Amino acid sequence: MVYYYYSKWSNLEVFDLLLSKLREKVRQNRSQKAEASLGIMDSQSVRWGNNRSLNGYDGGKKVKGIKRHVVVDKNGFLLAVMVSVANIHDSKAALLLMKTLRYLLIPLDVIIADGGYRGEIIEEIRIKFNYIIQIVMRSDRKVKEFEPIDKRWIIERTFSWFDNDRRLCRNYELLMESSENMVKLSAIKLLLNKI
Numbered sequence: 001m002v003y004y005y006y007s008k009w010s011n012l013e014v015f016d017l018l019l020s021k022l023r024e025k026v027r028q029n030r031s032q033k034a035e036a037s038l039g040i041m042d043s044q045s046v047r048w049g050n051n052r053s054l055n056g057y058d059g060g061k062k063v064k065g066i067k068r069h070v071v072v073d074k075n076g077f078l079l080a081v082m083v084s085v086a087n088i089h090d091s092k093a094a095l096l097l098m099k100t101l102r103y104l105l106i107p108l109d110v111i112i113a114d115g116g117y118r119g120e121i122i123e124e125i126r127i128k129f130n131y132i133i134q135i136v137m138r139s140d141r142k143v144k145e146f147e148p149i150d151k152r153w154i155i156e157r158t159f160s161w162f163d164n165d166r167r168l169c170r171n172y173e174l175l176m177e178s179s180e181n182m183v184k185l186s187a188i189k190l191l192l193n194k195i
Contacts, residue, residue, distance in 0.1 A: 036073035056085030
């Protein structure tokens with residue numbers, strides 16, 4: 001019975017609607033505009049939790065599993081998520097993530113990203129989707145202690161929120177859509193706690 005409603009709500013995109021309405025409510029409670037104008041984009045490699053789901057190997061992070069490509073607002077609240085196998089490079093997945101943002105009708109002015117999104121992809125996204133990608137890199141100077149990178153630390157905090165959710169610390173889902181829905185449900189739970 002539970003799976004019936006989960007599947008029905010997933011097919012009707014109820015999770016996207018709930019996420020949008022809750023995010024707008026929490027933003028307004030914080031005296032912010034309902035719609036975000038700034039987005040922060042990054043990806044998180046997640047180890048697989050079963051032997052049957054699709055997975056790949058992220059050589060940079062030494063992780064076998066999936067990769068969550070995420071865009072959040074300036075509060076760290078989820079705007080869009082897209083899941084792929086772990087060996088897909090961030091710049092390749094960026095186009096699909098932008099397509100998801102456009103489908104959800106999220107009117108961002110600027111999206112902040114790390115160096116993994118450099119190159120021709122920035123211009124391609126600007127032409128196809130009218131989103132401006134701004135790359136923020138770590139400075140070259142030597143630092144003795146940890147120094148967060150301007151605004152990009154926000155998405156790292158969001159990833160730590162996901163890791164605190166038992167269902168998201170590993171990928172147990174067989175389908176990429178189910179993995180995306182679990183991220184959305186976790187974000188909905190987080191926003192409900194902030195109302």
